[in-house]
Amino acid sequence: MRFYEYEAKALFRKHRLPLGGGEVVNSAEAARAAFEKIGGPVVLKSQVLSGGRMKAGAVKFADTADEAAAHFDAILPIVVKGEKARSILMEEKSPVDQEYFVAITWDGRAKQPVLVFSDMGGIDIEEVAEKHPDHVSKTHFSSILPLTPRIAKEAIGATGVQGSALNRLTPIVFELMNIFLEYDLTLAEINPLARLESGQFIVLDGHIDMEAEARGEHKALLEELGIGEDETRQARPPTEFELAGARVNAVDHRGVAGNVVEFDGNLGLVIGAGGGSLTLFDAVRKHGGKPANYCEIGGNPSVGKAKELTKLILSKPGVEKIAVMMNVVSNTRVDIVARGVVKGCLEAGKDPAETIAIFRIPGAWEEEGFKILEKYGVEYCDRSVSMYDAAGRAVAKMA
Amino acid sequence: MSILISKDTRFIIQGITGREAVNLTRENLDYGSQIVGGVTPGRAGRDVYGVPVYDCVRDVVAAHGQVEGSVVSVPPRFTKDAVFEALENGIKLIVVVTENIPRREVAQMVELAGLRGARIIGPNCLGMISPGEAKMGGVGGPAANTEQAYTKGNIGVMSRSGGMTTEIASTLTAAGLGQSTCVSIGGDAIIGTSYAELMPLYEADPETHAIAIYSEPGGRMEAELAEWIQANNSRLPIVAFMAGRFMDEMKGMRFGHAGTIVEGKEDTTAEKIKRMEAAGISVAERIEEIPALLRARLQEA
């Protein structure tokens, strides 16, 4: 889950990383007032989660209060990669001498955190790594041994940084490493980290991604930053339908019937589990089908949960049929899912035989499940029909 | 032969009195696995299907001698400590079933395992099975279902998805291709043992003649596998199934497992397929193509 820039900076401030003066503003008047407070040239930056705001024209500089207010009005409506601005961050504009890049992330291959440092900040780091490899260092560090500043010092020094710059950068980079581990982050980045003409070092822009699984561990911080529990902070904000899916999954603790993602097709999908859903979604599309949604069921959800998920999907405008499909199951039970989807159809006032295009869940308790499907006249198949072919049968019924 | 686990492997279940652990204990016992004890703090003296329960791993080892393996099925908050406990009591093979463990804790477990010369499978996995011998973890479910899907043979299976491990094995079995050892390696961004890290074991197993893998977007594990087989001139033909092709158009959205997210170019399915094919791995578009592709590759060999 990604933080907005102003949230990342609030976290940095808490850890005493050096930041310039600034303020989040939500109106042109507030922008004017903030300008008076800062008392000099400012930068106004749209607060969006995705990158590319500079290109979209959502970052502007102002030398007067009037200009700041006008820029506020100009930037706020700009949609960056489909995302509306949450607010505008206004900061003092400082003359920069040099820009640095520092980021910490996980390396899944090395299974350790990796610290990436460059003395050529502000631009695309991948490009720097390609064109100027000796200006980028990558340093892995242990997640169980005590963290010490020498790791930061070596990483900075490896790019040729010396003298007072080395000594002033080391504690900043070291603190970022601490923040990375302390808050279960998947990305902690400062880019650019600037040396001003005054010789002072400050954070100009920062990116923070926290691991979704660790949200519970860091409730206090999230509360402090005002990040709500229903904010998923994925690439795009969740739709109403997706939020309803999350509520279905929270009905009880038994298994999973959720992870709903909305699409604009007409074939509802009740599919599982993690890998099976990916496989089946591909199969439906390959056959030319138009999924209304993605979802995952697994871990043997209750009948009630499978039922509610079915009802939710059937309530989506344009959805006439659902396909109920999974890989061969071993702990999720065929009969329990069968009961859930049949009951969901009935409660939605629909005939299961007409509504369920295909039921392909082989495995645990399939004999019992197939009896239920037969009673309601639902077309089903066992493992002798592949996931791909089952998806094809469902799509064929949509024609 | 097989890799990692055989009918002689003695192991324990940590968190044995939990709902899922009780199930997998019975399923593993029914399949012929040797579970010598279980651990749940505060529950010493009880038993689960005849398996004695202790408070500490140390107590199991004291009572039954050193064990080789452990299946860890405890809530996410307690998993790291449970794994550390197993490692510090000399256990060398640890299957972590639990999901939703933050990366930092997984990295810590894996780093300590490295220092102790031990191996972790998972987290967020269903464990592994050497068909006809034994299984460790929930893979395959109840013994009767397991026997229906898995048969002894010469194909090694590695999968980031637990459910798809069984779907693939079931497809192989239906086509008359048995399996040597099938490993559900886990769906998280950091896991104890990757495809490439299992390859030397399969390579050294005379009973394994070819490999089938289930793969999906996210991470660099396929690139690592491709590099490994090229660098080591592997004798084993590999067929991979790639799921989640639709995700290439949906950067930054997470589907399926925690590790399944497209962040850059390298972790798209298109890029992974390209790399694997360049390394001589056959990529199947559908699960049901796997048996024929394997047979073709075995005949070439």
Next chain:
Amino acid sequence: MAGVFIDVKVSAEIAGDADIARKLEEVCPVGIFAAKEAGVEIVDDNLDECTLCDLCLEAAPKGSVEIVKLYEA
């Protein structure tokens, strides 16, 4: 609401037995039985959650509890 797929019948002889009621409530993993002062009550809303685990059949005297699969009728 009664079950769509499952019905549970408790014989008149044990329906008023508080001890058996408590045992049934305890063993059922999905809360189909509620132990009340007057004996066991069936929680209709939970009937369809029955996992066919048979623990209730073992907890009560033989033949006194019956699980009916309505989809077999």
